[in-house]
């Protein structure tokens with residue numbers, strides 16, 4: 001499994017030869033101006049919630065690649081009206097895709113579309129694929145629901161928001177990694193705009209002091225699990 005950070009909460013995940021994009025927000029992110037969305041491969045696009053900083057490039061990429069949008073029922077319905085194929089899910093539900101099993105799990109946040117219409121309830125994803133399991137938290141507060149995840153899935157990586165203000169900050173993300181029983185963390189949802197700027201060294205040190213490994217990737221860089 002290869003995970004590429006595309007800035008903000010945008011990820012590209014390759015499992016075998018399947019390409020999965022998560023929350024593509026690239027053309028609206030000045031820090032990601034070196035990423036060309038027309039060069040991105042996508043078989044599936046996972047969307048955690050309907051906020052602009054998570055859906056901005058979904059339609060353009062899906063129409064070019066014929067990718068299937070996987071999200072909650074309301075978000076998938078929204079994109080189906082735009083002639084984008086979708087696979088609707090809802091909280092607590094799992095589905096076996098060709099790349100692995102995906103579960104849509106709870107997040108504490110909001111989920112309106114940019115025009116204010118209802119975007120369902122926000123979520124995150126647990127992906128069990130190719131002997132490696134990951135948790136993509138989405139935009140969320142720390143929540144006890146995270147403790148349910150390791151009852152069923154032994155995680156190899158937890159992808160957690162760490163930018164604070166709109167989501168968990170560092171201290172709560174450290175507790176979240178305890179809750180999901182995974183000490184290997186990829187941080188996301190930081191630095192994109194002023195409210196969520198973080199001190200990278202201080203963040204890494206805070207995790208290190210709890211015997212945890214926080215990875216922060218440059219935009220375009222990847223890790224292999």
Ligand code: NI
Nearest residue numbers: 049051109139
């Ligand atoms: Ni959000």
Ligand code: MN
Nearest residue numbers: 051053054139
């Ligand atoms: Mn967000």
